[in-house]
Amino acid sequence: MLNIDKIRNGIVIDHIKAGQGIHIFNWLGLDKAPYTVAFVVNASSRNMERKDIIKIDNTIAINFDVLGLIDPNITVNIIENEKITEKIKLKLPEKVENIIHCKNPRCITSTEKYIPHIFHLENSRERTYRCEYCDEIRSAGDFRNAGQ
Structure with a gap:
């Protein structure tokens, strides 16, 4: 034991x-x-x-x-x-900031480094989030690649 x-x-x-x-x-x-x-x-x-x-x-x-x-x-x-x-x-958060980073090269967060990466829960079953600025969809697991 x-x-x-x-x-x-x-x-x-x-x-x-x-x-x-x-x-x-x-x-x-x-x-x-x-x-x-x-x-x-x-x-x-x-x-x-x-x-x-x-x-x-x-x-x-x-x-x-x-x-x-x-x-x-x-x-x-x-x-x-x-x-x-x-x-x-705990639960899936409705909104996350600077945890998941947007990878869309046309997103404003790609050129304006001071803008926070904000994502909103899109689908709780699939654990996906949508970028507030460009609507890019990311998986909840993508935060590990955000440089934490």
Whole structure:
């Protein structure tokens, strides 16, 4: 049996689709963290069969829109004094800014670098987003190529 100590104050990112946890771990730069981080891959789950879990023994700022793009079924638990004080159920964000970048060479964001890349949810089932300026359609997974 795997035993991981309780978190005093921190964050647990739970219900991550098996295999997707590494994207979150890397995006958050947790390999360089000066505090304790537990990364569990392929944990058994009653609801999901298999899942990944990340336990962070520290309070850090996290962009929940990015987590929602990676996996909208993620649950984030905020831990204080070894107890869950808040449970956040993520979803696909309706609007994202500077997470997905437009690749259309005719889009104004290609020539005017100061303009933010703004995308609106087009189809939640297919997880696609539409550029606010040129209507280019991008996948929710395209944010990984945005230079994060």
